Amino acid sequence: MGKRRVVSANYLIILVTAVCLSILGLDRLADVPMVRFTANQLLAGTLLLATFGLLAGIFNLLYIHAQRIWRGRPEWSMSLVLIGVALAVFSVGMVETSGAFGPLMQWVFH
Incomplete structure (x- = not known):
């Protein structure tokens, strides 16, 4: 019975993905206000989901490397460098008033 539930899920x-892709494709082909609204809502939800996934990954990375430092595991100094660089990049992002295209951000990412 468990295998049947997995297959159904x-x-x-697959069905939800196909419907979403159909709505997004229809939005590109036709100028229907309801389709445009639905496509925008789908894109906003996807962006929100991706943001939470990225934040969860970053917090997990920092947590694991903080544990390596705390426990004195081999090459813990590399974990310290990783956390330091992550905090530095975050700080630059918070300080830069020009946004992603400011000179400080350009220097960090180029």
């Missing part, structure tokens, strides 16, 4: 995910 997979088909449901």
